[in-house]
Amino acid sequence: MITDTIKKFVGRLFMPAARGPQRIPRDKHGIDRRNVSRHAIKVCEVLRQHGYSAYIVGGAVRDLIVGLEPKDFDVATNATPEQIRPLFRRARIIGRRFQLVHVVFGQEIIETSTFRAPASQDQETDEHGRILRDNVFGSHEEDAARRDFTMNALYYDPHTEEVIDYHQGVQDLKKRQVRIIGDPVQRYREDPVRMLRAVRFAAKLNGSIDPATRKPIGTMASLIENVPASRLFDEMLKLLTCGHAMDCLRQLRADGLHHGLLPLLDVVLEQPGGEHFVELALERTDSRVRAGKSISPSFLFASLLWQQVESRWKQLRAQGEHSVPALVHAADSVLDEQTEKLAIQRRFSSDMREIWFMQPRFERRMGKTIYRMIEQPRFRAACDFLQLRAAAGEFDSVLAQWWMDLANGDDATRADMIEELARLPRDPAEASAPRKRRRRPRRPAAPHAAE
Numbered sequence: 001m002i003t004d005t006i007k008k009f010v011g012r013l014f015m016p017a018a019r020g021p022q023r024i025p026r027d028k029h030g031i032d033r034r035n036v037s038r039h040a041i042k043v044c045e046v047l048r049q050h051g052y053s054a055y056i057v058g059g060a061v062r063d064l065i066v067g068l069e070p071k072d073f074d075v076a077t078n079a080t081p082e083q084i085r086p087l088f089r090r091a092r093i094i095g096r097r098f099q100l101v102h103v104v105f106g107q108e109i110i111e112t113s114t115f116r117a118p119a120s121q122d123q124e125t126d127e128h129g130r131i132l133r134d135n136v137f138g139s140h141e142e143d144a145a146r147r148d149f150t151m152n153a154l155y156y157d158p159h160t161e162e163v164i165d166y167h168q169g170v171q172d173l174k175k176r177q178v179r180i181i182g183d184p185v186q187r188y189r190e191d192p193v194r195m196l197r198a199v200r201f202a203a204k205l206n207g208s209i210d211p212a213t214r215k216p217i218g219t220m221a222s223l224i225e226n227v228p229a230s231r232l233f234d235e236m237l238k239l240l241t242c243g244h245a246m247d248c249l250r251q252l253r254a255d256g257l258h259h260g261l262l263p264l265l266d267v268v269l270e271q272p273g274g275e276h277f278v279e280l281a282l283e284r285t286d287s288r289v290r291a292g293k294s295i296s297p298s299f300l301f302a303s304l305l306w307q308q309v310e311s312r313w314k315q316l317r318a319q320g321e322h323s324v325p326a327l328v329h330a331a332d333s334v335l336d337e338q339t340e341k342l343a344i345q346r347r348f349s350s351d352m353r354e355i356w357f358m359q360p361r362f363e364r365r366m367g368k369t370i371y372r373m374i375e376q377p378r379f380r381a382a383c384d385f386l387q388l389r390a391a392a393g394e395f396d397s398v399l400a401q402w403w404m405d406l407a408n409g410d411d412a413t414r415a416d417m418i419e420e421l422a423r424l425p426r427d428p429a430e431a432s433a434p435r436k437r438r439r440r441p442r443r444p445a446a447p448h449a450a451e
Helices: 002-014 038-049 059-066 081-087 140-146 169-174 184-190 193-204 217-226 229-240 245-254 265-270 274-290 297-318 323-339 346-357 367-374 379-391 397-408 411-423
Strands: 022-024 054-057 074-077 091-094 100-105 108-114 131-133 154-157 162-165
Touching: 038 054, 038 074, 038 081, 038 100, 038 108, 054 059, 059 154, 059 169, 081 091, 081 100, 081 108, 162 169, 184 193, 184 217, 193 217, 193 229, 193 245, 229 245, 229 297, 245 274, 274 297, 274 379, 297 323, 297 346, 297 379, 323 346, 346 379, 367 411, 379 397, 397 411
Parallel strands: 074 108
Antiparallel strands: 022 162, 054 074, 054 154, 091 100, 100 108, 154 162
8 A cells, every 4th residue: 555655656756747748839949840850750650640649859859949960860659669660661679678669761760769657666676776677668748757857858749840848848958957857866876877968968058957956966976887888888978979078078077977987087187288188189079070070989089098008108118118018008908997897899999909009100200111001991090199199299290290191192192202201311210210130041951861
């Protein structure tokens, strides 16, 4: 009896106001239907034709209202995954924690989910309260209450062009305020990643976090350590590629959330020149994001961790270790420490090593060596990284520009540059590397007399 009473009380907490949701017309929310993915509209139309309700939901609606270009489009519906999949030629059911359907249109994937019910005591959680399995379907109202922030609980109906708002999310968007739905402590326990998302949304919107939403973050930051490393990596990547990466990192440090993400970042930012290097890297990343250009996660994480790698590299060389093995050991030790908390995928860490290991080779320009450098798959990324080091004062800017001109040139231009370099007097610094002595081929042993 007591359990049923608690369930009813929790249900009332998450239910929307009795007056129902706001239905905001186009002239009030300002979304232009031409900016909405035609494939997302198609999914909604097909579901509607088969008797289901369907809406574009979440981040896409939020971004369209504030004038940003959405990265992807999601659809929410009252149809179950088994009902959705047969309606589309290319669709597959995915997910364990919560099943949903990926509807594929060429390069675009429309993630289509069934309305979810609010959290209940029957759901499987870990000892800290984090939800482990969440496959309970619900109504439209319950789905809105289940979402994390008011600005993400917005539903766009492409048929009527209305925005359906259950929790005054449009009003919060106008104030550029991030406000969580429900009790912040309980919602952070269910999913600690919400604390990181609050920081990212506030930075992305150039806004603020609602005081009640922000208050528990400082004391609950340690819950981030319970999040699976792969999911933490995905969230960190979103933080660093949202177009306001440096603002996000400063806010993470202020709220004590950085310890579970990049533990060495605090050490880096406290080193002389460390913060300047990170700022340069993130400023360039932000400018590429705002210009709509692609971002390389390998290059980004290589930039963030370089100061720590270089510091250890110098220490090992000072102890008498040769340059290349010292760099290998420094890179391995830094990456080993990071992967304990942050699951940097192997393909990214491999690229990071290649970028780092090519840096000493830029110090010497020799004909055959240059041609071998050009053939490396990460040569262009390593040149970009060299430019970053030159901007931070770590490398000669004239020499860095020569390498960049070489990377940008065609085959004929590269050949001319290398020939011109061969005619110039050899720079003592570039010629300082000892040449390897060629081994003479062994003569075949004389046959034995008995043979």
